Amino acid sequence: MKKKLLWFPILLLLISCSKNETGKESSDFVLFEGYVALKKEYNGKRLLVINDITKEDISSMSQDEILKYAANHDSFLFYVDEEYYKNINVGQKIRVWYTPPVQESKILQVGAEKIEVIDN
Secondary structure, three states: OHHHHHHHHHHHHHHHHOEOOOOOEHHHOEEEEEEEEEEEEOOOEEEEEEOOOOHHHHHHOOHHHHHHHHHOOOEEEEEOOHHHHHHOOOOOEEEEEEOOOOEOOOOEEEEEEEEEEEEO
16 A cells, blocks of 8 residues: 555656646647748737748748748748747747647648747
8 A cells, every 4th residue: 555655646746747838748749940931910920930941031032932932841830929929030040849730721820839949
């Protein structure tokens, strides 16, 4: 009986440590890394993040060119909260964690769970 009581707190600790601040299992998250190419406030606050683009490409392209580029390359349109939207700028390299499912369209869309700025 004492062995069972000893294992209960250890098991409880392991279970509580396997979840992150969102309350979801860390194994449920998918990581995407890229540059913020556009910020949009239409149907929520969104960041267009493209994996295979440079800061120079972003600054030399029009909004329409960026959207066409994103539709044909590895990119996501992430729904973000107010705090992320205010603190992240076009041209920054970021890591974004999200959980499926993803809305399929020309550019995949999903809510961001966590964002980390890699490069300003």
